[in-house]
Amino acid sequence: MTAPRTRRTPEEARRLILDAAASLLAEAGVAAVQVRAVAARVGMTDAGVTHHFGNREKLLAELLRHGGRQLRDALQDVLAVWLDNDADLHALVESLHAFYQRGYGELAVALHTAGWRDPGSGMLNPVVDALHGLRAPGSSIDDTRLALAALHQAMATEALYGSGFRRSTGLTVAASNDSATPVRWWARQLQLALELEPRYEGIETAGSRWRAGQE
Structure with missing residues (x-):
């Protein structure tokens, strides 16, 4: 007797597909994220x-956004601990480095090279604010944004290019x-x-201001 098929809501199916795609990405890179491989892992056609x-292209683009949402949630947790514990x-x-090491750096570069552009969701805005x-009062917020953008860019390309660029400077x-x-x-x-x-003197006050802005 054939086992009854599992009925999933569209939201559940999308989440399972994205989780399977994320696993394949972390295990073997962008090339491994194929529709057939994802379908087999989820038990779907x-x-x-x-x-x-x-x-596949739309799946990859959504996978990057899915990863971005995970990163945003993870950064919220990091910020909460960071602001509370100095x-x-x-x-x-x-946190940025670990996220992109899971294959999302390679995915971001591959999609950008293929012509895909994310309009941007400001996922690091809470980090900028914190x-x-x-x-110091009167500091330029654009300088804060640029400093964080430089860090973000470096971490996104670290997995692909970091070691090669460091060797070019003579490092072993x-x-x-x-x-x-x-x-x-x-x-x-x-x-x-x-x-x-x-030691970020005044962090308790700054942390309180940041948390107040989230309420």
Whole structure:
């Protein structure tokens, strides 16, 4: 007797498809995210996947947005801990680095090369607000945005190009393959660019201002 088919809502089906695509991306890169592979992992037909996303290119674009939403949620958690516990910037940089290491850096570059453009959702706006709240009164918020944008760009391309660019400066293979050092370096550069004190004096007040703005 054939087992009854599992009936899913469209929202459940889309979530399962995106989760499966994200797993394939993390395991083997963009090339592994194929409609047939995603369908097999979810227990669905190829037509079922395309019914929800149209084609592979649209699936990849939605996967990047899906990843962006996950990153935004993760950063909210990082910010909450950071503002409450007077942590340094290292956790923030590590979160961006870890996200793009899961294949999303490669995906972002591949989609951009193919001509896809995200109109932008301002997913890092809460980070901008939190960082800017720690700066001296009268500081330029555009400088805060540019500093964070430079960090974001570096972390997005780190997995693809970081080690090669570091070798071009004469670093050894071992040193160029060590991603922990650049993460620490970027945390320090962000601190310097924003002119923050090493222990972020006044962070409790800044944190309170940031949280108040979310209510």
